[in-house]
Amino acid sequence: MQRRKFLQNISLVSAAVALPAIPHAESAKKKKRFTAAFITDIHIKPSEIAETGMQKALQNINQLKQQPDFIINGGDSIMDALAASKEKTQTQWDLFNKIMKAENKLPLKHCIGNHDIWGWQLKEDVKSDVFYGKAWWLQQTGYAKTYYSFTHNSWHFIVLDSVQENNGGYIALLDNDQFAWLEKELEANKEKFICIVSHIPIISFCSAMFAKDMMPNGDWKLSRALLHTDAKKIKDLFKKYPNIKTCLSGHIHLQDEVNYLGIKYYCNGAVSGSWWGGPFQDFAPAYALFDFYSDGTVERKMVEY
Numbered sequence: 559m560q561r562r563k564f565l566q567n568i569s570l571v572s573a574a575v576a577l578p579a580i581p582h583a584e585s586a587k588k589k590k591r592f593t594a595a596f597i598t599d600i601h602i603k604p605s606e607i608a609e610t611g612m613q614k615a616l617q618n619i620n621q622l623k624q625q626p627d628f629i630i631n632g633g634d635s636i637m638d639a640l641a642a643s644k645e646k647t648q649t650q651w652d653l654f655n656k657i658m659k660a661e662n663k664l665p666l667k668h669c670i671g672n673h674d675i676w677g678w679q680l681k682e683d684v685k686s687d688v689f690y691g692k693a694w695w696l697q698q699t700g701y702a703k704t705y706y707s708f709t710h711n712s713w714h715f716i717v718l719d720s721v722q723e724n725n726g727g728y729i730a731l732l733d734n735d736q737f738a739w740l741e742k743e744l745e746a747n748k749e750k751f752i753c754i755v756s757h758i759p760i761i762s763f764c765s766a767m768f769a770k771d772m773m774p775n776g777d778w779k780l781s782r783a784l785l786h787t788d789a790k791k792i793k794d795l796f797k798k799y800p801n802i803k804t805c806l807s808g809h810i811h812l813q814d815e816v817n818y819l820g821i822k823y824y825c826n827g828a829v830s831g832s833w834w835g836g837p838f839q840d841f842a843p844a845y846a847l848f849d850f851y852s853d854g855t856v857e858r859k860m861v862e863y
């Protein structure tokens with residue numbers, strides 16, 4: 559067995575499953591409702607490799623026999639706006655929009671990534687600029703807020719904003735307003751299956767695999783920017799809702815599939831691989847296809863386009 563395949567398939571955390579497993583005979587009856595493509599961490603920049611790569615990924619989706627109903631963009635659409643000048647940020651968004659317009663034919667749902675946020679790490683002070691911070695991404699997507707939800711074929715999608723400012727850097731968590739909104743969303747949608755989308759994983763093993771080395775004392779090196787620091791609080795909230803079936807993320811550029819307390823958490827690699835420098839660790843540039851079923855199950859296929 560290929561090492562990569564093994565790592566992709568392994569279910570790394572096995573915990574108590576809230577619902578009984580569906581017997582084999584019944585699983586044959588489950589019907590596929592729809593497919594969605596998940597593209598994340600495109601990190602577009604002016605370069606032939608990056609531009610061709612983004613084009614190829616979208617062209618690959620266009621060529622699928624069974625077209626997805628829509629695409630979820632998991633965030634980090636552009637290489638970086640955190641520390642980039644206004645001009646450089648504009649160039650990257652122009653490029654992203656140009657390629658999307660030329661190659662994408664499907665409805666697109668966006669999730670905000672850390673690198674989509676402008677100016678948090680710029681030396682010059684741009685705080686008074688109307689495009690500062692998340693404002694540029696809101697203008698770019700046309701959304702009113704950085705988190706939102708939508709329903710598709712009895713599945714309810716909740717798209718979160720994982721990225722909060724933290725002393726000039728960022729930390730992975732939901733702010734209080736967003737957490738309160740999430741509680742209300744879950745309470746109002748108990749009759750639907752739920753798919754949560756966040757740029758940074760809420761629960762993931764590959765977040766711990768991101769760093770090459772360990773801490774000097776042997777502890778894992780796992781930064782606050784790589785895994786939701788409020789994961790335990792979110793996990794406790796999720797336990798009240800057995801209709802939450804899956805959580806999809808990007809950010810790490812690695813892939814895993816973690817089954818934790820009855821929810822399937824998928825971290826979905828990166829369209830850009832190692833930021834357009836080939837594979838990142840064991841994972842080639844890829845996007846994910848998710849099949850959503852009538853019984854609340856989901857299946858993922860990674861596509862190395």
Ligand SMILES: [Zn+2]
Pocket residue numbers: 633634671672673757808809810
């Ligand atoms: Zn990211």
